[in-house]
Amino acid sequence: MSNLKNITVNEITSDDSINLLNSSKLHIICSAKKVGGLANTLLTKLGESQLNINRYCDMVNSKYEPGCLFPKHTLTLFPVLRQDKQLSMQQDLRKFFGDTFEAQEKYFKSNKMIFCFDEQSWPDMALVKAILQEELINRPLEGVESISFHPF
Numbered sequence: 001m002s003n004l005k006n007i008t009v010n011e012i013t014s015d016d017s018i019n020l021l022n023s024s025k026l027h028i029i030c031s032a033k034k035v036g037g038l039a040n041t042l043l044t045k046l047g048e049s050q051l052n053i054n055r056y057c058d059m060v061n062s063k064y065e066p067g068c069l070f071p072k073h074t075l076t077l078f079p080v081l082r083q084d085k086q087l088s089m090q091q092d093l094r095k096f097f098g099d100t101f102e103a104q105e106k107y108f109k110s111n112k113m114i115f116c117f118d119e120q121s122w123p124d125m126a127l128v129k130a131i132l133q134e135e136l137i138n139r140p141l142e143g144v145e146s147i148s149f150h151p152f
Helices: 015-022 038-045 048-064 083-108 125-138
Strands: 026-031 075-078 112-117 146-151
Touching: 015 026, 015 038, 026 083, 038 048, 038 075, 048 075, 075 083, 075 125, 083 112, 112 125, 125 146
Parallel strands: 026 075, 026 112, 112 146
Antiparallel strands: none
């Protein structure tokens, strides 16, 4: 599946989406921003403390690799682009998407995925979306009925 649907923040943070996250039918992938990010909003709605949210985000960003919160949540935190990684951004994105797809196939097995990125975390949204689309063509995800992309 390579067609990405657009989705709004309100749809992502709605009670319906939170219920889908709690039932493992939805896998959300978002930037590991502690403050002002979607990860913070979603994890707060899922009952996580700010201390845990900060810990999750710090771990993902310090290791510079995606962090899956499975089995507790069907949420993957995507590291924020580091300035020293500008030159390897395309390769990093391909690896990060590959790791996320692997987690989806092995653990999450959700039928709906939402990729959410912000321009402070990944400044070239067109590139992020293009690489995601290429990777989805190269590695179709079985059982996934819907994939959405939300740049904000």
